[in-house]
Amino acid sequence: VLHTDRSFLPRAAAAHASWNYVADPQTSKVAVTYSMTRLQGLPDAPYLVTLNPRSEPRGILHDVTFTHPQFDAPALAAQAELPRLANTRCTYYAGAHFGFGFHEDGLRAGYAAAARAMADG
Structure with missing residues (x-):
């Protein structure tokens, strides 16, 4: 909120x-x-x-509900296939979906993609 x-x-x-x-x-x-x-x-x-406000705030400007991703078995199986996409036609992929869906996972995947791209020159 x-x-x-x-x-x-x-x-x-x-x-x-x-x-x-x-x-x-x-x-x-x-x-x-x-x-x-x-x-x-x-x-x-x-x-x-x-x-998680304990009461309704005054002066509400915007109200939205956020959720964190929950990875089920099919999602984890698909996640295991993501490395096969790497280095395909000079295309590198990154995102939080390479880990547990958190910002840090996206950052880690971005560093890994950048390292692969730099190694490929």
Whole structure:
């Protein structure tokens, strides 16, 4: 949820950070609020993104649901075939789908593709 509700930040302004969290000790649920204002160098208005909000934020600008990929057996089998695509007609492939679907997997695949391309000269 992208919003402008300052109540999702720590009460003390000195405690505001790019990433802020609050945990409910009774349910173990965690809400994370990150400050787009800080992360993107935006003007003073608080542009905040909250994941798993404990209550409905005020000043909602955009609401979207994100999910992480879940790889099933057919996806893992297809993933094992990806290396066969490499170096086909001077084409190199990279992406998070070469790993577990996270940014770091995409970065790792990008480095590997670049190394293959440079080795092929």
